[in-house]
Amino acid sequence: MATKKVFTTGRFGTRYGKKVRQKVIDIEKKQKGWHKCPYCRKPKVKRVSKGIWQCRSCDAKFTGRAYEV
Numbered sequence: 001m002a003t004k005k006v007f008t009t010g011r012f013g014t015r016y017g018k019k020v021r022q023k024v025i026d027i028e029k030k031q032k033g034w035h036k037c038p039y040c041r042k043p044k045v046k047r048v049s050k051g052i053w054q055c056r057s058c059d060a061k062f063t064g065r066a067y068e069v
């Protein structure tokens with residue numbers, strides 16, 4: 001199967017439509033950015049792995065949704 005590589009969504013191959021791809025790109029951009037910590041309210045939270053987040057400010061590790069805090 002030929003795969004068209006479109007940003008990070010290339011791994012999905014030719015499945016899913018363009019709209020879904022765009023959504024995934026948006027989500028992945030969000031993942032890589034900083035998130036607000038629910039404990040200290042500082043935007044210092046990074047995604048450690050799927051559903052796991054860590055705050056670089058107060059060092060809290062917590063679970064959240066897979067793609068957003």
Ligand SMILES: [Zn+2]
Nearest residue numbers: 037040055058
């Ligand atoms: Zn914090």
